[in-house]
Amino acid sequence: MSNFLFAVNVSVYLHSDFAWYVFKEKVMRSHGLIRVRLVALMAGLVALAIVPACQASGGKNQVPPEQQERLKTMRKQGAKASLTVFPIIMGDSAALNKDVADVVAVLLEKAGMTNLQTTDAVFPLPKEVPFAQAAELFGEFVRKNPVETDYALYAEFVGNPETGTKEIRCVIVDKTGRSVLVDRQTQADREFKRAKPRDPMTCCMFLVERVRTHLGIPKSARDDSGKGKFARMSSENSAGPGKAERAAMEQRQAVMKKTGRSAKVAVFPVRLSDDEASGTDAAHLAELLSKKKLCEAKAVDSPLRVKIEPSRSMQNLLWGLARTFQDHVKRNPPEADYALLADYVMDPRAGHGAWAVHFVVCDRDGEWVIVDFQNNHHGDFQSIDPKTFDDCGRLVTKRLEGYLR
Numbered sequence: 001m002s003n004f005l006f007a008v009n010v011s012v013y014l015h016s017d018f019a020w021y022v023f024k025e026k027v028m029r030s031h032g033l034i035r036v037r038l039v040a041l042m043a044g045l046v047a048l049a050i051v052p053a054c055q056a057s058g059g060k061n062q063v064p065p066e067q068q069e070r071l072k073t074m075r076k077q078g079a080k081a082s083l084t085v086f087p088i089i090m091g092d093s094a095a096l097n098k099d100v101a102d103v104v105a106v107l108l109e110k111a112g113m114t115n116l117q118t119t120d121a122v123f124p125l126p127k128e129v130p131f132a133q134a135a136e137l138f139g140e141f142v143r144k145n146p147v148e149t150d151y152a153l154y155a156e157f158v159g160n161p162e163t164g165t166k167e168i169r170c171v172i173v174d175k176t177g178r179s180v181l182v183d184r185q186t187q188a189d190r191e192f193k194r195a196k197p198r199d200p201m202t203c204c205m206f207l208v209e210r211v212r213t214h215l216g217i218p219k220s221a222r223d224d225s226g227k228g229k230f231a232r233m234s235s236e237n238s239a240g241p242g243k244a245e246r247a248a249m250e251q252r253q254a255v256m257k258k259t260g261r262s263a264k265v266a267v268f269p270v271r272l273s274d275d276e277a278s279g280t281d282a283a284h285l286a287e288l289l290s291k292k293k294l295c296e297a298k299a300v301d302s303p304l305r306v307k308i309e310p311s312r313s314m315q316n317l318l319w320g321l322a323r324t325f326q327d328h329v330k331r332n333p334p335e336a337d338y339a340l341l342a343d344y345v346m347d348p349r350a351g352h353g354a355w356a357v358h359f360v361v362c363d364r365d366g367e368w369v370i371v372d373f374q375n376n377h378h379g380d381f382q383s384i385d386p387k388t389f390d391d392c393g394r395l396v397t398k399r400l401e402g403y404l405r
Contacts, residue, residue, distance in 0.1 A: 082115035082149035089156040107208040109228040112221025139177030164198040263295040266334040269303040271343040277303035285393040330366030344392040353387035
């Protein structure tokens with residue numbers, strides 16, 4: 001079974017089940033390390049009811065008194081506790097992922113923690129070793145490979161693309177290797193059922209919320225300022241345009257909004273994959289946009305074969321699509337005021353619907369007006385819950401209406 005991957009950027013929660021697909025179909029073909037990023041548009045971590053800290057293994061095992069005392073000591077430090085996040089095991093094949101550790105660090109930073117590090121040091125827990133021994137073995141590893149922080153974290157996301165996440169496991173030890181927290185959540189646990197962590201992003205969110213609650217860090221400590229070390233690193237590596245270009249896009253949106261229903265929009269065949277585009281779905285989308293009186297939309301016949309460079313970052317994929325479409329429009333100006341290209345990313349499993357829906361709008365000169373992404377972490381996506389191509393068209397229409405009305 002292929003490993004499952006986490007793909008996300010600093011400005012939006014981009015991880016949906018599509019992250020599994022990117023890994024299986026594309027990322028395995030590339031070998032370079034790519035900085036994982038997180039996104040600025042965050043509605044907040046999933047609210048979870050967590051069991052008391054003394055029930056560190058989902059209430060299944062009695063926690064030794066000395067471990068409880070060490071957790072109390074760490075809780076006193078709270079958000080100020082210094083913590084090193086080790087590469088996280090992803091999937092049934094036990095692939096270690098340093099990038100996901102960076103994402104967990106960003107989320108912990110947003111939760112209020114201020115003294116965080118990640119490391120390239122690999123703690124490979126053998127598959128045949130039961131998780132019950134993980135804390136002891138991880139502790140031995142930390143003693144032999146000292147960390148600069150007072151505590152170290154190791155975690156596993158157990159699952160695969162077909163079954164989703166089956167377990168989320170976490171161990172925290174102090175710098176001497178003594179166990180502080182052992183937390184194991186499975187599909188049988190109430191909190192796990194409530195959060196339904198299926199894809200890598202929701203696994204990270206669930207893990208961080210468990211840690212935050214066990215450490216007693218209040219939600220009021222949350223920091224979305226983007227001034228933390230990991231947030232700055234993510235921002236510096238952002239795949240999207242800079243502030244100046246985003247400001248220019250807002251101005252172009254204002255012009256399009258003012259033009260209103262008289263704006264002529266050429267709707268390109270909808271991208272379904274690197275090699276497939278649908279004129280039928282473009283015609284359906286154009287009809288929806290015109291019926292909503294958002295613009296004068298008309299489908300164009302010539303498909304644009306958009307091949308996007310594989311990447312672990314959904315923002316790289318999104319802006320790769322945007323740049324390719326921009327180049328095409330600049331070379332081939334449409335007989336309209338604007339050009340629109342939608343991209344429907346469908347789950348290949350029958351009946352599972354869409355993983356993500358993108359669309360890009362350029363003006364006649366090829367300048368970006370709107371670059372939009374939706375997946376199951378976004379409200380509009382959830383309200384429509386697209387199962388078919390027609391549903392995806394309704395979602396694009398709803399999103400465009402939000403920009404132009």
